[in-house]
Amino acid sequence: MSKKELDWGNLGFAYHVTDKRYVANYKDGKWDEGALTADPMITMSEDAGVLQYSQSVFEGLKAYTTADGHVVTFRPDLNAARMYDSAMYLEMPPFPQDRFIDAVVETVRANLDWVPPYGSGATLYIRPYMFGISPVIGVKPADEYMFRIFCTPVGPYFKGGAKPISVRISDYDRAAPRGTGHIKAGLNYAMSLHAIVDAHNHGFAENIYLDPATRTKIEETGGANILFVDHDGNLVVPKSASILPSITRRSLVDVARTYLGLKVEEREVTLKEVKEGAFIECGLCGTAAVISPVGKIDDHGEVIAFPSGMEEMGPVLKKLYETLTGIQMGRIEAPKGWIQVIA
Numbered sequence: 001m002s003k004k005e006l007d008w009g010n011l012g013f014a015y016h017v018t019d020k021r022y023v024a025n026y027k028d029g030k031w032d033e034g035a036l037t038a039d040p041m042i043t044m045s046e047d048a049g050v051l052q053y054s055q056s057v058f059e060g061l062k063a064y065t066t067a068d069g070h071v072v073t074f075r076p077d078l079n080a081a082r083m084y085d086s087a088m089y090l091e092m093p094p095f096p097q098d099r100f101i102d103a104v105v106e107t108v109r110a111n112l113d114w115v116p117p118y119g120s121g122a123t124l125y126i127r128p129y130m131f132g133i134s135p136v137i138g139v140k141p142a143d144e145y146m147f148r149i150f151c152t153p154v155g156p157y158f159k160g161g162a163k164p165i166s167v168r169i170s171d172y173d174r175a176a177p178r179g180t181g182h183i184k185a186g187l188n189y190a191m192s193l194h195a196i197v198d199a200h201n202h203g204f205a206e207n208i209y210l211d212p213a214t215r216t217k218i219e220e221t222g223g224a225n226i227l228f229v230d231h232d233g234n235l236v237v238p239k240s241a242s243i244l245p246s247i248t249r250r251s252l253v254d255v256a257r258t259y260l261g262l263k264v265e266e267r268e269v270t271l272k273e274v275k276e277g278a279f280i281e282c283g284l285c286g287t288a289a290v291i292s293p294v295g296k297i298d299d300h301g302e303v304i305a306f307p308s309g310m311e312e313m314g315p316v317l318k319k320l321y322e323t324l325t326g327i328q329m330g331r332i333e334a335p336k337g338w339i340q341v342i343a
């Protein structure tokens, strides 16, 4: 085997079919042993639970080539645990967490030629997912499920470095207070598509969703948590039961405290205090881009411009970004258990 001949430095964020993917099936009350397959296609009933009632959850993580030439992944145990929680909430049989990690490792090992080289800025994106596959017509959970993992090489989320983006306060809601906001369900994305297309049509990169009950507190965007830095240089992270527990955010909070000695506040953040200028930096965080700096938030024509401006990431978020990506790429020593070596 040898590395695929791709233009590693110029990959976009798109799906490439790679050599192997992992499949396990749940039937008669148990998961089978699972296996790798070369077949990227899925055949299912026209009445599969996922097609009728959207019974589907997913995860996203990455494999990296480190500075010393290993291939590693970052905290897959947290993806395993989160997918377990997501499945339980949608009445799906959870895939065992230890098997999830083994399947991630096995899938990446079977596609090592697709892992972008160190220094290219590209990574191997790994997508575990599961869905109801047996026929369902009355509203109830499916009896049978498929769990799969594929991977695909992706370029840096932002080509040419992370330029600050302009986002808006959305008129739409993302997640009801006691709904599905805290799990990684495909349905949360389906209902965000209209809002994101509308935001793009109006020149904004993303929507910031408020808490639907009072519409006074900051929650998150469609696919990323939000970070703020206050005037004292503290990291401030919005807290709400309907925010998806981002692994990037939780890791950045630890990095801020233990590597950078920052104070971190995890608390409710009101739109009012954002408008009153409580914060000097703002960013979005998630696996895809790690941190995307936010330069401006537009609330129906009222613009909140952060002092960090529209040219560069602010200094505190930049330090956080460099430390976390340094840990992921093996340039900085990781906390115990954060790096899973694959090859």
Ligand SMILES: *Cc1c(COP(=O)(O)O)cnc(C)c1O
Pocket: 060, 184, 220, 221, 222, 223, 224, 225, 244, 245, 246, 247, 248, 249, 285, 286, 287, 288
């Ligand atoms: C996946 C996701 C995130 C980011 O989570 P990471 O684990 O950091 O990738 C944030 N918000 C939503 C709604 C998500 O689905």
